[in-house]
Amino acid sequence: MIRLLYILYQICIGLPIFLVITILTALTTMTGCWLGNGHFWGYYPGKIWSKLTCMLFLLPVKVNGREHLHDKTSYVFVANHQGAFDIFLIYGFLNRNFKWMMKKSLRKIPFVGKACESADFIFVDKSGPRKIYETIKHAEKVLQGGTSLVVFPEGARTFTGRMARFKKGAFQMADELQLPVVPLTINGSFDIFPRTGKLLSWHRMELTIHPPIYPNGKGNENIKTLMEESYRAIEESLPEKYRNEADTSAQ
Numbered sequence: 001m002i003r004l005l006y007i008l009y010q011i012c013i014g015l016p017i018f019l020v021i022t023i024l025t026a027l028t029t030m031t032g033c034w035l036g037n038g039h040f041w042g043y044y045p046g047k048i049w050s051k052l053t054c055m056l057f058l059l060p061v062k063v064n065g066r067e068h069l070h071d072k073t074s075y076v077f078v079a080n081h082q083g084a085f086d087i088f089l090i091y092g093f094l095n096r097n098f099k100w101m102m103k104k105s106l107r108k109i110p111f112v113g114k115a116c117e118s119a120d121f122i123f124v125d126k127s128g129p130r131k132i133y134e135t136i137k138h139a140e141k142v143l144q145g146g147t148s149l150v151v152f153p154e155g156a157r158t159f160t161g162r163m164a165r166f167k168k169g170a171f172q173m174a175d176e177l178q179l180p181v182v183p184l185t186i187n188g189s190f191d192i193f194p195r196t197g198k199l200l201s202w203h204r205m206e207l208t209i210h211p212p213i214y215p216n217g218k219g220n221e222n223i224k225t226l227m228e229e230s231y232r233a234i235e236e237s238l239p240e241k242y243r244n245e246a247d248t249s250a251q
Contacts, residue, residue: 003201006058006200006201006202007199009058010057010199010200011199014056014057014200017056018053018056018057021049021052021053021056022049022111022112023111025045025046025048025049025115026111026112026114026115027111027115028041028045029041029042029045029046029115029118029119030114030115030118032045033118033119033120034118038118038119038120039097039147041119042099042118042119042120042121043097043098043119046091046115046119047091047092048092049091049092050087050088050089050090050091050092050093051088051092051093053088053092054085054088054089054092054205057200057202058202059085059192059202059203059204059205060204060205061089061092061093061204061205061206061207062204062205062206062207063093063094063095063206063207063208063209064206064207064208064209065208065209065210065211066095066209068182068209068210068211068212069096069182069209069212071146072145072146073146073180074143074144074145074146074147074148074149074179075096075148075149075179075180075181075182075212076148076149076151076170076171076173076174076177076179076180076181076182077090077094077096077098077148077149077150077151077181077182077183077184078150078151078152078153078166078170078171078181078182078183078184078230078234079150079151079152079183079184079185079186079234080152080154080158080163080184080185080186080234080238081152081154081155081156081157081158081186082157082158082161082186082187082188082189082190082194082242083157083158083189083190083192083193083194083195083197084157084189084193084195085189085192085193085205086152086157086186086189089186089189089205089207090150090184090186090207093207094150094184094207094209096146096148097146097147097148098147098148098149098150099119099120099121099122099139099142099143099147099148099149099150100116100121100122100149100150100151101121101122101124101139101149101150101151101169101170101173102116102121102122102123102124103123103124104123104124120142122135122138122139122142122149123135124169136173136176136177139173139177140176140177143177143179149170149173149179151169151170151173153166153167153169153170153171153227153230154166154167155167156195157194157195158190158194158195159194159195159196161190161191161194161241161242162241162242162243162244163231163234163235163238163242163243163244164244165244166227166230166231168223168227171223171226171227171230172223174215174226175215175218175219175222175223175226178215178218179215180212180213180214180215181212181213181226181229181230182209182210182211182212182213183210183213183229183230183231183233183234184207184208184209184210184234185206185207185208185210185233185234185237185238186205186206186207187205187206187207187208187237187238187239187242188203188204188205188206189205190242191203192205208237210233210234210237213225213226213229213230213233231244
C-alpha cells in the first residue's frame with residue numbers, strides 16, 4: 001500500500017513539480033551566467049535544485065567525511081555511478097563549488113544542456129589529440145581558487161549496481177593539472193532509480209567523502225596510482241553486493 005501511494009505521489013505531484021523546477025533552474029542559470037558572476041550562478045541554482053529534488057521525492061540523505069576537505073583547494077572528485085540520483089546527491093550535498101566533466105552529447109538535452117554550457121561545465125571531446133588538449137586547457141582555466149571538478153570515471157551508470165572499471169580521463173586531468181583526487185562513495189542511488197528503472201523507489205542515500213589522494217610525481221605511474229587508490233577507497237565503503245564486477249580496478 002505504501003509503495004502504491006509513493007508511486008501515485010511521484011507521478012501526480014513529484015514529476016510535474018520536478019519538471020517545473022528543472023526548467024526554472026536552467027533558465028536562472030543561463031540568465032545569471034549571461035549577466036555575470038558565473039562562479040555563483042553556475043553552481044548555486046543547481047545546488048538548490050538538487051536539494052529540492054531530494055526533498056520533493058522524500059529521500060533522506062547522509063554525508064560523511066566533509067572534514068577531509070579544505071577551503072580554497074581545488075580537487076578532482078571521482079565517484080561511482082549507481083543511478084540518476086547520483087547527480088542530485090553530489091550537486092546538493094557535497095558543499096563545494098565545482099564543475100561537472102561530462103560527455104559532449106549531453107549538450108543536446110533541452111534546457112539542461114544549454115544551462116551546463118552557460119555554467120562553464122567541461123564537455124569532453126575525444127575526437128582528436130587537439131580537442132583533448134583544448135579540454136585540459138579549459139579545465140586549467142576553470143579550476144582556480146577552490147573550484148573543483150566532479151567526474152564519474154566508470155563513464156556511465158551501472159546496469160547491476162556493481163562498480164565497473166575506471167577510465168583514465170579524470171586521472172589524466174588530475175595528473176596534468178597536479179590536483180589531488182578525492183574519491184566519493186555513493187550508496188543508495190541504485191536502489192532509488194537504477195539505469196533500467198521507470199519509477200522511483202524510496203531509499204536513503206549516503207555520500208562518503210574520502211581523504212584526498214595527492215599526486216606523487218607526474219606521468220603514467222602517478223595516473224595508475226591515483227586510479228587504483230581511488231577505486232579501492234570507493235569500493236571499501238560499498239556493500240559487498242555492489243562491489244566490483246571486474247577482475248581489475250582500472251583500464
